[in-house]
Each structure stands twice: as C-alpha cells, then as structure tokens.
Amino acid sequence: AQSVTQLDSHVSVSEGTPVLLRCNYSSSYSPSLFWYVQHPNKGLQLLLKYTSAATLVKGINGFEAEFKKSETSFHLTKPSAHMSDAAEYFCVVSDPGGYQKVTFGTGTKLQVIP
Amino acid sequence: EAGVAQSPRYKIIEKRQSVAFWCNPISGHATLYWYQQILGQGPKLLIQFQNNGVVDDSQLPKDRFSAERLKGVDSTLKIQPAKLEDSAVYLCATRGWENTIYFGEGSWLTVV
Numbered sequence: 001a002q003s004v005t006q007l008d009s010h011v012s013v014s015e016g017t018p019v020l021l022r023c024n025y026s027s028s029y030s031p032s033l034f035w036y037v038q039h040p041n042k043g044l045q046l047l048l049k050y051t052s053a054a055t056l057v058k059g060i061n062g063f064e065a066e067f068k069k070s071e072t073s074f075h076l077t078k079p080s081a082h083m084s085d086a087a088e089y090f091c092v093v094s095d096p097g098g099y100q101k102v103t104f105g106t107g108t109k110l111q112v113i114p
Numbered sequence: 115e116a117g118v119a120q121s122p123r124y125k126i127i128e129k130r131q132s133v134a135f136w137c138n139p140i141s142g143h144a145t146l147y148w149y150q151q152i153l154g155q156g157p158k159l160l161i162q163f164q165n166n167g168v169v170d171d172s173q174l175p176k177d178r179f180s181a182e183r184l185k186g187v188d189s190t191l192k193i194q195p196a197k198l199e200d201s202a203v204y205l206c207a208t209r210g211w212e213n214t215i216y217f218g219e220g221s222w223l224t225v226v
Contacts, residue, residue: 032212032213032214034214034215036217042219043205043217043218043219043220044157044205044217046214046215046216049212049214051212051213051214090156090157092215094209094213094215096213099162099164099169099170100145100162100164100169100209100213101159101162101170102147102159102162102207102209102215103159104149104156104157104158105156106155106156107155107156
C-alpha cells in the first residue's frame with residue numbers, strides 16, 4: 001500500500017522569504033515522486049519529479065525537492081517566494097510496478113504576503 | 115508532444131440529468147486515470163485503465179458513474195443521473211515516460 005502525507009494544509013510566507021512545503025510518503029516499491037501546482041481554477045502543472053536518478057531534483061520556477069529515503073520525505077523548497085507562487089501544491093507518489101497506482105496528498109495551500 | 119485533451123471544459127446541468135466527459139490521451143500512453151476533484155480537496159481516483167482494461171474502479175460510484183476506454187485510446191466518463199454532490203472537476207491523466215503523470219485541463223461540472 002502507498003500513501004502520501006502533506007504535513008501542512010496551509011503555509012503563509014512573505015514575498016522574498018524561503019518556502020518549505022513538507023511531504024512524507026510510504027510505498028512498497030521504489031516510488032516515483034512528484035510535486036504538482038494548481039493555480040485557482042486551473043489544471044495541474046508538473047513542478048518536478050523524482051524517478052530514482054539524482055536525489056536533489058530541480059523543477060520549474062526555482063523550485064526544488066530532495067528525496068530522502070531514510071526519512072521517507074520529499075519536501076519542496078524555494079529560496080525566495082514570489083507572489084505568483086500563491087497556489088495549491090500537491091505531492092504525488094506513483095508506484096512504477098504492480099498496478100502503477102497514483103496517490104495524491106491532500107494538498108498545501110501556499111499564501112504569499114506582499 | 116500534444117497534451118491530454120479533455121472536453122467539454124465546462125458543463126452545467128440540472129440534477130438527475132446525464133453528462134459525459136471525453137479524454138484523448140497522449141499517443142502511446144497505455145495507463146489512463148480519471149480523477150474527481152471537489153473544490154478545496156485533492157483529486158480522488160475514480161478509475162484506472164491499462165489499455166482498454168480496468169485496473170482499479172474501487173472508488174467509482176457504479177450506480178451512477180460509468181467509464182470506458184474502447185480500443186485502449188480515448189476514454190469517456192459518464193454520470194447518470196447526476197447529483198448535486200457530483201459538482202467537481204473531472205481530471206483525466208495518463209502515464210508516460212519515467213512514470214510521469216500528465217494531466218488534462220479538466221472538465222468542470224456544476225450540477226444545479
């Protein structure tokens with residue numbers, strides 16, 4: 001069985017300060033992990049992905065995430081928040097084998113304060 | 115490459131009416147998913163196809179929802195009859211290279 005836990009439902013940061021969105025997972029396989037962003041009334045956009053290559057993954061718009069197997073974590077970070085980063089962020093785990101199940105976290109809403 | 119195409123983008127229907135959503139996946143992607151996303155919540159898997167076979171439909175309300183994927187390419191999701199609580203975004207997604215999941219823009223359903 002696999003699961004994803006996003007530890008914060010809401011995160012509020014000031015513009016120009018660092019962003020940290022936390023995600024823990026469990027999986028029976030060596031999973032693929034993703035972060036998606038969803039702006040209001042928009043579809044899901046892939047930010048970055050981990051698929052068993054480098055553990056530090058760089059994505060679009062200055063975001064990055066580090067896969068830590070020992071901590072079963074895949075936290076999303078950005079050094080400096082921008083107003084346009086305000087959105088909902090979803091951590092997703094995908095099992096490459098078996099039934100290729102895809103499981104979403106419950107989401108973290110990021111607020112950026114000017 | 116072209117993305118996952120969904121239609122219609124927006125639909126408003128009255129309760130007890132029926133509605134159908136269509137998804138055209140990225141060419142060659144064998145695994146296709148339908149998700150339901152209610153406002154303020156994360157997407158919930160309704161059904162997963164591998165080619166034209168159903169892999170997981172455990173969360174599909176089968177008394178009113180149905181889905182098919184004829185010939186293992188396009189897929190349709192139908193709701194009949196619709197209830198107010200079916201108001202949501204219906205997302206189609208496919209699995210591609212490096213297990214990356216690609217999403218369509220979604221079909222926004224409002225049931226009044």
